[in-house]
Amino acid sequence: MSMMGEFKQFALRGNVMDLAVAVIIGAAFSKIVDSLVQDVIMPPIGKLFGGLDFANYYLPLHGQGSGLTLVEAKKAGAVLAYGNFLTILLNFVILAFVIFLMVRFVNRARRPVEQAPAATPEDVLLLREIRDSLRK
Numbered sequence: 001m002s003m004m005g006e007f008k009q010f011a012l013r014g015n016v017m018d019l020a021v022a023v024i025i026g027a028a029f030s031k032i033v034d035s036l037v038q039d040v041i042m043p044p045i046g047k048l049f050g051g052l053d054f055a056n057y058y059l060p061l062h063g064q065g066s067g068l069t070l071v072e073a074k075k076a077g078a079v080l081a082y083g084n085f086l087t088i089l090l091n092f093v094i095l096a097f098v099i100f101l102m103v104r105f106v107n108r109a110r111r112p113v114e115q116a117p118a119a120t121p122e123d124v125l126l127l128r129e130i131r132d133s134l135r136k
Contacts, residue, residue: 029095029098030091030095033091033094033095033098034091036094037087037090037091037094038055038087041090041094042054042055042087042090054083054086054087055070055081055083055084055087056069056070056083057081057082057083057084057086058070058073058079058080058081058082058083058084059079059080059082060073060077060079061077061078061079061080062076062077062078062079063077064076064077064079070083070084
């Protein structure tokens with residue numbers, strides 16, 4: 001089989017197509033979570049910490065002034081941008097939690113529904129009565 005034939009067989013396998021769809025949806029979902037964290041969650045947290053943009057929290061490593069924005073401080077030299085890291089970490093935690101909830105929901109949906117035990121047929125009940133009568 002030629003290399004192109006093997007690649008076609010690999011690419012058209014169901015799992016690969018499912019994975020491609022999952023990656024595309026995941027990328028779009030990641031943008032939604034980014035917006036949720038940066039536009040909805042982080043502003044109130046930033047206000048709690050003095051009204052500053054949380055992404056602008058950094059430690060200067062090259063003697064920059066601490067009053068600069070993160071972009072200006074990066075232009076002046078190396079910085080430890082822990083605020084940006086915390087924002088991205090929060091993005092990850094929210095995304096992981098949402099994925100956990102989705103997997104949990106799917107697993108519960110796949111779980112077979114417990115059915116009530118079927119009623120015992122009448123002939124079995126009669127046979128049990130006969131058995132119990134013979135024991136007496």
